[in-house]
Amino acid sequence: MMTVLEIKSSLLDACKNNVRTRxxxxxxxxxxxxxxxxDETKSSAGDKHETGRAMLQIDRENAGKQxxxxxxxxxxxxxxxxxxxTDYARLGSLVHTNHGNYFISISHGAVTIGKIVYYCVALQAPIGAQLSGKKKGDNFVFNDKEYRVTSIK
Structure with a gap:
């Protein structure tokens, strides 16, 4: 059986690997x-050339933002x-609810550790914002489902 720290460490590593790969x-x-x-610069001039170049510039700007x-x-x-x-959910918390387990970190999605699925979510994500500051026993509604916080580690 893994300790809470080992689980959190594994989840954080998954987040780091995801960011590194992206x-x-x-x-x-x-x-x-x-x-x-x-290559476009070396090509001949003309409307087709300008359109291709403009599209590549847009792609470059989008990639730069990413x-x-x-x-x-x-x-x-x-x-x-x-x-x-802590007794409340914050960045770095592992929050167990009646509808899943959440690691408040970055938006990465589902990570399975020892047959248990954990969802890595950012504080800014809709579910992360709902979880933030919650304590054991707190309830909230998300996507028409009532959630109950069963533990925070």
Whole structure:
């Protein structure tokens, strides 16, 4: 049986790996776009050339925004305190409810540890905002379902 700290540590590692993988994909996409832009520059001029170049510029801007979001997540991850136990849900808390288990961290989705599914959710996510500040025994309604907090670790 894993300790709470081991579970939280595994969940945090899953979040870090997710951000790292997404970061690498976006960097690769940006490199590909830059290469395509350079190829477009070498191509002949004309409307088709300008349209292709404009679309690549938009792709580059979008990838740049994704990269900034991922860099923000990379700065947030080390601040997630998994060692301090509190009686209320906050960043780094493991919250058990009658409708699932939640790790308040970043939006990553479901992670299975030892046959138990945990949902990694951000404080800004709708469910994260509902969980924030809740204590054991608190109730809230989310997506027309009544949730009860059964424990916070």
């Amino acid at each position: 970061y690498e994909k976006v960097q690769t996409a940006i490199a590909d776009i830059v290469e395509s832009l350079n 990269l900034m979001e991922l860099e923000n997540l990379q700065r947030l991850l080390p601040k997630i305190d998994i060692k301090t136990a």
